[in-house]
Amino acid sequence: MRVTLTPDMIRKAAPGETRLFLWDSVVPGLGLVIQPSGAKGWVFQGRATEGRRKTIKATTLADARRVVIALKAGLDPTPVLATPIAATTAADALTVNGLLDAWLAAMAERQSPPVSLPRIHACMDNHVRPTLGAVPLEKLTRLHVLAVRDGLAARDLRGMANQVVAYVRAALRWAEDARLLPEAPRWRLPRLRLGSRAFALDDAQWARLVAVLRDPECGLHRLGRLALLALVLTGCRKGEIACLRRDAVAADGSLLLARHKTSARSGPKRVPGSDGLRSVLAEANAVVQELAHGQPTERLRRALLDSPHVFPSIARNAMGKPISAALDDTWSEARRLAGLPQAMTVHGIRGAFITQAQRMGIPVATVAAMVGHESPMTTLRHYSAPTQSEVAQNAERLADWIASRESGATG
Numbered sequence: 001m002r003v004t005l006t007p008d009m010i011r012k013a014a015p016g017e018t019r020l021f022l023w024d025s026v027v028p029g030l031g032l033v034i035q036p037s038g039a040k041g042w043v044f045q046g047r048a049t050e051g052r053r054k055t056i057k058a059t060t061l062a063d064a065r066r067v068v069i070a071l072k073a074g075l076d077p078t079p080v081l082a083t084p085i086a087a088t089t090a091a092d093a094l095t096v097n098g099l100l101d102a103w104l105a106a107m108a109e110r111q112s113p114p115v116s117l118p119r120i121h122a123c124m125d126n127h128v129r130p131t132l133g134a135v136p137l138e139k140l141t142r143l144h145v146l147a148v149r150d151g152l153a154a155r156d157l158r159g160m161a162n163q164v165v166a167y168v169r170a171a172l173r174w175a176e177d178a179r180l181l182p183e184a185p186r187w188r189l190p191r192l193r194l195g196s197r198a199f200a201l202d203d204a205q206w207a208r209l210v211a212v213l214r215d216p217e218c219g220l221h222r223l224g225r226l227a228l229l230a231l232v233l234t235g236c237r238k239g240e241i242a243c244l245r246r247d248a249v250a251a252d253g254s255l256l257l258a259r260h261k262t263s264a265r266s267g268p269k270r271v272p273g274s275d276g277l278r279s280v281l282a283e284a285n286a287v288v289q290e291l292a293h294g295q296p297t298e299r300l301r302r303a304l305l306d307s308p309h310v311f312p313s314i315a316r317n318a319m320g321k322p323i324s325a326a327l328d329d330t331w332s333e334a335r336r337l338a339g340l341p342q343a344m345t346v347h348g349i350r351g352a353f354i355t356q357a358q359r360m361g362i363p364v365a366t367v368a369a370m371v372g373h374e375s376p377m378t379t380l381r382h383y384s385a386p387t388q389s390e391v392a393q394n395a396e397r398l399a400d401w402i403a404s405r406e407s408g409a410t411g
Helices: 007-012 061-072 096-109 117-132 142-154 158-177 203-214 222-234 238-242 275-293 298-305 324-338 346-359 364-371 376-382 388-410
Strands: 020-024 030-034 040-045 053-056 255-257 269-271
Touching: 030 061, 040 061, 053 061, 061 096, 096 117, 096 158, 117 142, 117 158, 142 158, 203 222, 203 324, 222 238, 222 275, 222 324, 222 346, 238 324, 238 346, 275 298, 324 346, 346 364, 346 376, 364 376
Parallel strands: none
Antiparallel strands: 020 030, 030 040, 040 053, 255 269
């Protein structure tokens, strides 16, 4: 079982009939083994041990993580328990992967906001480790980081590109503070300008999209279709709906999202309930019950029925977990059926919601509060886009007004 190990969890972990292994998600390869007698110890399993489990002598979680980081860097872990981590690693023996492992372990020890650590792990695992992981730290250059940044920008992932640069900088600054590096590089890596996130849909496009998502016979993923419909009705972020928990749904159908992107600074975001949203949530619950009873084993049934998520995954290798992975594929098909622009991503639903709200005359400050923006300027800067018909109509109005002024002057 993979979990984020904490001292409290280790203290409360109870033995079972057989040996129990809890694998740390912060430092992959580190495992806590609990014997049937209740004795607890540490093991490491990874490439450095050729897949075999190696017993680790450590008394605390922090020490165990430090030993594993040293083993992954190819260093002798013997002096780790007697000296600070900075003295057990050197830039000439450390790779980018080793640096990231040490930095993320340090962040976990400092109890960084739990909502940010999984996002940083995902960013590093998907975009940094595959290309830069094996690069020795002493040979890492500005061009390496620029290549990753520009590669993401070419895929229209400018926001993620900026995050990668920020995280790499933070890891290098931490390495300097921990004396893994004599001095962190002071590279000039300018942030990329983000394009508009707005997608203005006309009335016909809105009608087609809603019709597709309300049709249970359209062939879409059953829970994915309902999750997309919830996005359309609320303008929430993809992760807010994909990871929506049952205990975040109030009796009146409103949503209290305490783990959204800016909740640590602005507090929980409340999404008012509507008849449409309440209907979607009720239908999702009925679909989960139906799908659970159709599972071939009791374990799969319980995984689905006991899931804390409103829209759980039904994939066998992720049963009961958030539906995030299936949502993108479902949206691609829904977008095709509705005849929407191919460039419109799942996040484009949020942009279309915000643009439509402004088009209806709702004050910008109200729109910002509805969608969880800290500042109305974010709403204006990134989520305002007119349709082509609106541009044409207003251009014609302006031309007619100018023409009328000209005719008045000549008359």
